[in-house]
Amino acid sequence: MTDQRVNSPRTGATASVAGPGARKASPAVYRRRRLVVVVGLLTIVLAVVLVGGFVWPGFWRAEATPQPVPTVTVTAPVPTPTVKAMDRSGDETAFQKALPSTVLQFALGSVAEARKIKEEQGALEAWNAEYSDGGSGEVALRAGQWATSDEAAQAAAAWTKAAGEPEREGDVKVGKKVVGQYAIMPAKDGRAVAVWQNGTAVMQATGPADTMEDFYAAFPL
Template identity: 85%
Template sequence: MTDQRVNSPRTGATASVAANKASPAVYRRRRLAVFVGLLVIVLALVLVTGFVWPGFWRSEATPQPAPTVTVTAPVPTPTVKAMERAGDETAFQKALPSSVLQFALGSLAEAKEPQGDGALEAWNAEYSDGGSGEVTLLAGQWATSDEAATAAAAWTSSAGEADREGDVKVGKKVVGQYAIVPAKGGKAVVVWQNGTAVMRATGPADTMEDFYAAFPL
């Protein structure tokens, strides 16, 4: 009788604990629910960072291109002194520069031949870089731009066949045409018109286009 009273309460406590203990299936379902929750949070973070910070995920995989750096060479200047200019020059004479890039004016003399073709005045000029580089220039001025255009076409034709030509502009206004003609001995001739003025320069082929572009007239 005594043994039955003692064992009975223990048997009831064991049964109660067994009834409250979760089964393995319940634990598996709980772990699965936790895993799914974490996966949803991770996916949400990925989507948010993708929209808010588009470059976050590809910042290391795709490096940004380096900025383009443009290096501009300094404009060449003469290493020799230009000739002394006369004080009684005409306005057209004064418009002919004492230097163009690395070339300095060495001589300036009146040219008669263009005046025979109707030019109001014309000048022969010689420019030098102090070494082997020399440019000879013939410049003339006519009464009208139409007469100047006729003279420019004749000077170009006498130089040969142009391999480059185009418009001469002052701002956005076209004031004439230019043409570059290859010549013998590694030289080139460039002829251009600027309103009533026409210039013809002959010199090293690799510098004549720059010479024309830098000429102020």
């Protein structure tokens, strides 16, 4: 007899008790059972992945994030004169020396004292200068220096008013400090007039309309 029926004194249930001859499962059986469980789990995971791949095409791979296109700033080379500037080996005042020999593609061709500005507007000194690019581009410059920046501001306002209504204007800065104002006025025959103040100095340039703002910006005074 391999098992016995035992009645529970509390519940009256009958329990089956294995006898001493009962056989235990071998290790190979346990390994096969574990293998079946592992294979079943892998099958479930594979099914989820396959279904996900068909339902959501991006399931297997992350959507590629478009990389921002870098901004490329192309800076045109600064134009330079093709003609030689005038000889400046003679004596010059400090203000006269500050007038550049070249500005962009324009070279200094002549400098003469502007006596009328000194006599009528009280400038300490004033000069008329001519710049040329060797072709049809010519710029007429007049420059004056006053004793104070207030006097220079009055002269700049008078020159601007005489040239016409500004189409562009703004502050003249040296670093972060405002040292004056500038204004660009259209003129006849495709020309323009730029007037600007830098402290006690005032300049007025008249030349091709498409270059006057650049001429003013490149002028060292």
